[in-house]
Amino acid sequence: MTKNLKSAIFSALLVLAVAYPVLGLKLEIVGINLAVQGASDFTIATILICAVLMFLRVLFHEPLSALWRSTPSLPLVPAKASNFLTLPSTQRWVIVGLIALALVWPFFGSRGAVDIATLILIYVMLGLGLNIVVGLAGLLDLGYVGFYAVGAYSYALLSHYYGLGFWICLPIAGLMSALFGFLLGFPVLRLRGDYLAIVTLGFGEIIRLLLRNMTNITGGPNGISNIEKPTLFGLSFERKAAEGMQTFHEYFGIAYNPVTKVVFLYLVALLLALAALFVINRLLRMPIGRAWEALREDEIACRALGLNPTIIKLSAFTLGAAFAGFAGSFFAARQGLVTPESFTFIESAMILAIVVLGGMGSQLGVILAAIVLILVPELMRDFSDYRMLLFGAMMVLMMIWRPQGLLPMQRPQMKLKGEPS
Amino acid sequence: MSRPILEVSGLSMRFGGLLAVNGVGLTVNEKQVVSMIGPNGAGKTTVFNCLTGFYRPTAGTILLDGEAIQGLAGHQIARKGVVRTFQNVRLFKDMTAVENLLVAQHRHLNTNFLAGLFKTPSFRKSEREAMDYAEHWLEQVNLKEFANRPAGTLAYGQQRRLEIARCMMTRPRILMLDEPAAGLNPKETEDLKALIGVLRNEHNATVLLIEHDMKLVMSISDHIVVINQGTPLADGTPEQIRDNPEVIKAYLGEA
Numbered sequence: 001m002t003k004n005l006k007s008a009i010f011s012a013l014l015v016l017a018v019a020y021p022v023l024g025l026k027l028e029i030v031g032i033n034l035a036v037q038g039a040s041d042f043t044i045a046t047i048l049i050c051a052v053l054m055f056l057r058v059l060f061h062e063p064l065s066a067l068w069r070s071t072p073s074l075p076l077v078p079a080k081a082s083n084f085l086t087l088p089s090t091q092r093w094v095i096v097g098l099i100a101l102a103l104v105w106p107f108f109g110s111r112g113a114v115d116i117a118t119l120i121l122i123y124v125m126l127g128l129g130l131n132i133v134v135g136l137a138g139l140l141d142l143g144y145v146g147f148y149a150v151g152a153y154s155y156a157l158l159s160h161y162y163g164l165g166f167w168i169c170l171p172i173a174g175l176m177s178a179l180f181g182f183l184l185g186f187p188v189l190r191l192r193g194d195y196l197a198i199v200t201l202g203f204g205e206i207i208r209l210l211l212r213n214m215t216n217i218t219g220g221p222n223g224i225s226n227i228e229k230p231t232l233f234g235l236s237f238e239r240k241a242a243e244g245m246q247t248f249h250e251y252f253g254i255a256y257n258p259v260t261k262v263v264f265l266y267l268v269a270l271l272l273a274l275a276a277l278f279v280i281n282r283l284l285r286m287p288i289g290r291a292w293e294a295l296r297e298d299e300i301a302c303r304a305l306g307l308n309p310t311i312i313k314l315s316a317f318t319l320g321a322a323f324a325g326f327a328g329s330f331f332a333a334r335q336g337l338v339t340p341e342s343f344t345f346i347e348s349a350m351i352l353a354i355v356v357l358g359g360m361g362s363q364l365g366v367i368l369a370a371i372v373l374i375l376v377p378e379l380m381r382d383f384s385d386y387r388m389l390l391f392g393a394m395m396v397l398m399m400i401w402r403p404q405g406l407l408p409m410q411r412p413q414m415k416l417k418g419e420p421s
Numbered sequence: 422m423s424r425p426i427l428e429v430s431g432l433s434m435r436f437g438g439l440l441a442v443n444g445v446g447l448t449v450n451e452k453q454v455v456s457m458i459g460p461n462g463a464g465k466t467t468v469f470n471c472l473t474g475f476y477r478p479t480a481g482t483i484l485l486d487g488e489a490i491q492g493l494a495g496h497q498i499a500r501k502g503v504v505r506t507f508q509n510v511r512l513f514k515d516m517t518a519v520e521n522l523l524v525a526q527h528r529h530l531n532t533n534f535l536a537g538l539f540k541t542p543s544f545r546k547s548e549r550e551a552m553d554y555a556e557h558w559l560e561q562v563n564l565k566e567f568a569n570r571p572a573g574t575l576a577y578g579q580q581r582r583l584e585i586a587r588c589m590m591t592r593p594r595i596l597m598l599d600e601p602a603a604g605l606n607p608k609e610t611e612d613l614k615a616l617i618g619v620l621r622n623e624h625n626a627t628v629l630l631i632e633h634d635m636k637l638v639m640s641i642s643d644h645i646v647v648i649n650q651g652t653p654l655a656d657g658t659p660e661q662i663r664d665n666p667e668v669i670k671a672y673l674g675e676a
Binding site for chain 2: 285286288290293294297298300303304306308309414
């Protein structure tokens, strides 16, 4: 009992020590100085109650858990349902359903909602790309945002200096990012695990700092603004077209409506995300996809079977980077503005969180996780101060309840010829 | 006398001050089963690692069909047809049995990116053939009913057999098995012996074997090489080895 009491007191103090500085203290600006002020009585009372609850919970841990065990518990997701949900065939139908829904709803949704959906699709693309590198090939890449930045700046610079349009720049941006992935891959892919993570992390930061400091080319911290939006076969969606261009509403003789632009951007993002989905889906069923997974499982065995690990890793890294490049150039086009601050480490962490939360290697999982991770912060704007706190809490809870991710991938079952089906 | 496939001479491997392998030589002829035996720590696995390119030998020559392969990278040697299993099974544990076999056929498949993207007829044909070949070998090693089970969930003996089948997928010229009977029960060892017999008689396989199970070694080997403390001790047919006083001394110690 004394042992319980000790750990109970310790836990309660821990709650105070964590919660009070974070929630209980506020910095206020007084004149030109900062002053620390206590929070409202209500907040402090809440913290105290939490500490007491924690104390009681730890103190009576054993009787409580016995009670918990004696009541017949319902699993969070019934095993059968969970199994059904992770079957490849079910996932395929769910994806088809999602696509149909995604195609139809922008014509009914509000402008803001469509805008957020576009953002989600960008992250779906990024998540799918990183999923190749982290989920399939098992290479922990913390600098993925670097390739995203390369893609975004490729389009921004080409558009700014040479006036090239979005559709020409899209493949160029993908190729540029792939090239960077290839060049980075050569020296670093002999590293593994943590070492690889550190080097890629550094790479992401180097790209950002380069963009920030090459002021005469990239505009430094101000970035590049007034980037052209995508056009539909040369039809612009602005109110007034630039010289020699036609606008969409003039061509079709309808009234100008700013929402059409948003919907069009959304549809372009959807097209790109679907293309990514299709390509990666095929890759998984190709020899190279299997080789990626085999490499993740056992590199030595791969070598003994005549697979060249360097080429296989490099292909994963390069292809993953290419998808980031596509996403990046679309991002630049949508924003109309790129600055180095859009490509900080937190973005890499966010994309990685999408992959991990979705279930490594699972495509539907990545899509769902992207929706959750982008939508939840948008819906909870009121709590924006605590966003990171909630984010962390969610990750911890996920690791406790579903460490394999929302929808982990199940192996495709291959039917043999002579087998009764 | 069939022609030699693998000829090793003067093979030495030095790790700093330790001479782990010293002047080992051996010859493996086509369709032979050659065993390498020796007490624990004698350097057998080191020889294997040198032959398969996991180590770069300090000295010596390794000729595969008359072509020198020493110093090549592991995957290059594997592509030339020297394929091995490992002392502790190294399957792709999360992948299914049949996927393990498909991965091993990687370099025989159509890996063209666009062909795979659009499922061209040649791509489908290549995948179909790979499946059929994998199925054929799953039957050979009696694992067909487990085709869609993750390899890591198979019983140990089954994993051993799957690993051998995975090697056969690469159409090897010489199959190197590192203690294939380790951890198997007598029944499974019998199965293994039968399997090696099938490999040799029906699939014209050439096998180089490291094994401690003397009953197995004596019954299936055409030729035995004994290594002790990194140096070759004896070399001959099973009968010659059985009666060699040096070998008995190395295994049992001085009387």
